[in-house]
Amino acid sequence: MRRAFVAAGGVLAAFLSVPHAQLRVVPLDEMGGHVALGLALRHLSNAGIFLHTTAHPDDENNALLVLLNRGQGYRTALATATRGNGGQNEIGPELFEALGVLRTKELDALHRFDGAEQYFTRAVDFGFSFSVEETFEKWGKDEIVADYVRLIRMIRPDVVVALPPGGAGGGQHHQASALITREAVKLAGDAAKFPDQIKAGLRPWQPKKLYYLAAFGFPGEQLPQGPLARINVSVYDPLLGKTSAEIGTEARSMHKCQGMAQLLSLPAPMTTIYQLVESTIPGQMQKDETSLFEGVDTTIAGLARFAGARPPRDLTGGLAVMSAAVLTAQKNFDTIGDQATVKPLLDGLYALRVLRRELRTMSIDEGARYDTDFRLRQKEREFQQALLVANGVQLEALADDGVVVPGQTTAVSVVVANRGAADVTVKNIKFEGFDGDAACALTAVTRPDFGAFGGGRGRGAAPQGAAGQAQATSTLKKDQVVRCDPTVKIPSGARVSEPYWHRAGDAGRYTFDADAPFGLPFRPTTFYVQATLVFGAGPGAEEVLDTVPVHHRYEGNIFTGEKRTELLPPPPFAAHRRRPVRGRRVRLRDPFVPTQPHPDRRPPPPLPRRRAPSAKCASLSSTTCPMPSKRQSSLPCRRDGRRRRRSSR
Template sequence: MKRSIACLSLCLLFIWPVLIRAQSQVTMSSADMYLAIRKLNVLGSVLYVAAHPDDENTRLITFLSKEKLYRTGYLSLTRGDGGQNLIGDEQGIDLGLIRTQELLSARRVDGGEQFFTRAFDFGYSKNPEETFEKWGRDKILADVVWVIRKFQPDVVVTRFPVTGEGGHGHHTASAILANEAFAAAADPRRFPEQLKYVSVWQVKRVLWNTFNFGGNNTIRDDQFRIDVGAYNPLLGKSYGEIAAESRSQHKSQGFGVPASRGQSFEFFQTTKGDAPANELTDGVNTGWSRVKGGAGIEKLITGVLSQFDLLHPERSVKGLVELYKAIEKLPASVWTEQKLKEVKHLIAQCSGLWMDAYTTDAFAVQTDSVKINIAVNNRLGAAIQWHTLSVDGFDTTLATTLARNINQSFSKTFFVPLTKPVTQPYWLEKPMDEGTYTVVDQQKIGQPDASPAYEARFDLTIEGLAINYSLPVRYRFTDPVRGELYQPMVVIPPFSVKPEQELYVLKNGADWKRALQFKSNKTNGHFL
């Protein structure tokens, strides 16, 4: 009998994303602020659903987010672990980490929000039956229902049909689950364990976004269509130009595309609910009257908008503060929570308030220390008092009025205890099943990325409003080519283990005795 050969590879004792895309600090221009104030009066939402990173229609997401001003999300059932990789040799889980970050980069461009299920991209699947056998149909359906109940979209749009024209089994499966979730999300008997955190939700309709690619034209003249090729003078770009930039974030897949300009139509076929005649959200109340007691909010927003000064956005802060107080008095709902979040962000941006929490070390090592730096600047001179700062259980009282355009800084060195959790993707914390990741915390399902290791909370009063902002502590560094950049700071163990070589090939039953190298991760650490 032939003796089989077993391959043994030793892994690191901890994992963090192999690619964390470095970013510049993002602030809003006055045009961005004006557009965001307009969006405050729009209470409509659309969720796009497909199987993989790069399946999404970035033109449609951009149009819905930046023209219609809907809250727009993309639910990718997988993280793209089974795709190709044109920028490195990472495959499988490592590739999924890269493609997760590519999707998040795309959403930062097109204005959408990103969600995932626990499904693992195990590679090409011939049909949805094979896909469901590996994923577990009800398990991933539960995740789709969870995202719908939490996001509460008025309309769901699928990239692929339930009838197989999308080719890949994952593609068809994504459409089947989205259509099944139409009824399941509204049924309290389905996945009742979720109702501890969310409520049932009835989507108005499900639409299939028909296509003409891959030699398969599913577009018909009688289908509902919308022109998504408009030009936005506030942004200085057409939605086709923005969408191309978003699409080009899928670098591992070689999906850089040219910008498009001019009229461009997207077509839709209704698969659940009634068909639209004029808008995707026909029959949906997308104004403040959908919120109990919200009728007067629209007038407040219109007042802020009419008085907005592009050269002096700080003059709108008082109006935004009054708006925040008015929304706060309304009954709690998904929309009041979302709009409070948007107004809160606008108050900081319009006031010109700069807040930063950073380190100059990429890693915080358990049993070592890390220095966290805080910087604040009231750049436009709004009436702001800084009361307290809180980081990881540490609180300090500052009780200072922020003068116009004067830097305020603060630094504190923190001991990193052994009990501080090592930073790693939450979906990799436990061993996975064949076709799915294991996530036991219901509220983490759908979350696109790991939570920050440290957060800094700023307690302020802005124009008489007591308000707080929490920022992730990030690693700030200067790249000689790209300039100042930020990336998440991660917590790592005190030491790491490294074999003499990366791969060993052994016969079955053979003893394995090899030296391991232990490396201290502390300052000036070395191999023992």
């Protein structure tokens, strides 16, 4: 007994001595409730737009992106010239174009922390570059300038920041991207430059400020002379419980294939420094700054500036009502609670929609009308998102299968939950990307859904009424959940899931598919569900749209938990097998082999033929076989008479 007790104590001591490991990062996009609503309100009160340009994945200033987006509510975008396919891979075998896809996904992952939108140009990371001239030659300078002009006209930023244009360290892609950014900022506001973009529907846009990063941070670097913008990114955020610098290191740790540090930042002061090199604001370049947006009006009321010095009264009045509603929502959030923000958010959404209708007939310049409505569209999306979070509304769309082929049918479960005090009516559920119009008859969910036993949709708990019958409903009260489970069909012409950028040989510039949205990380999924929800009742009711992609969920290993993927139509494959041989078991090749093999791929070696059994073994009736050597030992023979091989250790 004493021995058993001592052994048990030793096992316990060994267990307690093992370091406790726990995942310490949670993407802010996964936050819900109070934190998510606070972030949404910050965006509602800010109409400013920020663009950060870099050369490769990992060149971005993650702490700055967190500060501007999560901390201050700016819309932020990152335009990375290349996808980093010329680098190395610390975590797997992917190189070249496959590595570019991997690094694109890693940027997607880190933006769940910093909130930025991601865009790319057609430039290829062709490896270390020794000169700006070499980079311009291989990329095609004019073509990449055109790409950046296009992105500026699409995003319409007030402030742009770029990498330093000088120095000899780090490879010259960085300096080339900075010089191209500056040229693009100067050209984007000229309608005579790149007129094909104007014909396609884009409009000229002139950013108000362009900054260069003052230094990379390499040892011995000197700061440039003159006024600088010093941005403190270590200010504590009480809503998030961390500083922007600390969250920035969490985002940066997603650059896994580049071997980025996984140890997170500890509390410490941190400042990032930029130099203003272009500005349309008089006198601004002669000032030291503590904000990149000094001198830029980014309030909701400030949108009236697009209409000139004397904007229409209807415009200023509508913007004032919107602004007051946002301020009331923020005050109620700070002093009362989340649910108290629903009413002012509905008021603000109503005022915004009235203003957008009136804007069409206001006596203002067409360019002013476009830019005002461009920002108002963004605010409408943000109002709707804030309302969904404030009332705890959740929409899920889960399919039985993740890899789908044209003509296939699959079941999709749509789940709508309302955890807020206000009633929510589901007016319509629309399935996009599928053949036909699937009917979604919502029924109440009255028992738990144990997803662990139900596969991709969590089918372990079909909705049941009190007596085992489905209860149809469309208005959700507090803590009520409804769902529908229609069967949908993948269209015969479903596009294959593959990159939309293509490289010919060792070209220094990609070709983009003409029908793909320019510069996005990947082509957006065509399979999604849109729910039209009604908040409130009577004259004060407002419709809110919530759109989510259709996902398939599945389990990874026991350590990684639930995983999700969009629906992925694969390329066509064919199965091949050898001709059956009488009396022998048929050996199948790999179950899926491309119908058109790659022209550079060598054919697989032929399968080895069976060798005839040795004469010595075939003549023996015993189960042993003498070794064909001087050693006096034997090995068992196989039943077919061939000698067994001695196993090596």
